[in-house]
Amino acid sequence: MSVYVNSDQFVHIHALSLVTYLTSVNYVPDIRRVYASGVTIGGEDEPAAPSTRPQSLIFSFLGIYALDHGGAIASGSVIEVFARLDVSEEAVRSTLARMVKRNLLTRHRRGRKAYLGLTPHAVAVLQDGRRRVWETGAVNRDWDGTWTVVGFSLPDSRRSTRHDLRSRLIWAGFGPVQSGLWIAPGAKDVTGLFDSLDVDDHVTVLTASAYKPTEAADLVAKAFDIEQIARRYRAFLARWDVPRPLPDAPDDLVRQLLLHTDWLQLVRQDPHLPAEHLPPDWPAIRAEQVFHTRAAGYERPAREVADGVLDMLIP
Secondary structure (H helix, E strand, O other): OEEEEOOOOOOOOOOOOOOOOOOOOOOOOOHHHHHOOOOOOOEOOEOOOOOOOHHHHHHHHHHHHOOOOOOEEEHHHHHHHHHOOOOOHHHHHHHHHHHHHOOOEEEEEEOOEEEEEEOHHHHHHHHHHHHHHHHHOOOEOOOOOEEEEEEEOOOHHHHHHHHHHHHHHHHOOOEEEEOOEEEEEOOOOOOOOOOOOOOHHHEEEEEEEOOOOOOHHHHHHHHOOHHHHHHHHHHHHHHHOOOOOOOOOOOHHHHHHHHHHHHHHHHHHOOOOEHHHOOOOOHHHHHHHHHHHHHHHHHHHHHHHHHOOOEEEEO
């Protein structure tokens, strides 16, 4: 690892963390962009392998190797790492440029070299990703029986806003019970969810509990596609719950980045439904165990590979 000291720059210290792969400068991105890089599901009985875009992988890389201490990494290092994943130099440079433009990365120069650091906005969304993985997790065993309810009504003249609002609700883990009425399990902090949409006068947010004749299990089945969620977890298990995952990958750094990216895509698309209203063989239970085991196993060898590649700046 090459390390340069400069009081105007940043320090790199490795910290295991995961990332979100937001593509918008808004805290809650356009769901159409984010889910375009999510798990690709095959037929009902044969889930396909996940598909990811370069930005998802780059954010995983930055979340693991630059998050906690504001490390700035040479763009050449990023290109070298992603060559291991068969991502072209052109694709990496283009993705990094877009991330700079969207206020996710900042450029710092030392001589002829360019280094990339995280903006406060990027730090915030990466930390959100880490909370979802290490604190929230994939299995909701602590549901208190309450729901966050969002009701809204927008005129046809604001059809585009209505679409954006639905996209943000999906991203935040809500599902539609009926037209204009969405629910999510537990008390959800929706602060910022409606920012820039100018819908405060058209939205009502409540917490509620189900009473007969409404059953919580019926709400789960009605508002959320349980089988689609399960297929995503089965696709993850098909890739990672095997004796030697990705045997053709060049090293454990590659496996680490793919594992973390796959997993964060899963938990970000999972509405975190109450375990008591899901099948007893819910695949997220096994998938979470596999993720933690694989993440721990890749940690040391991946860091050793990264230390031989990364060119960093420290203050």
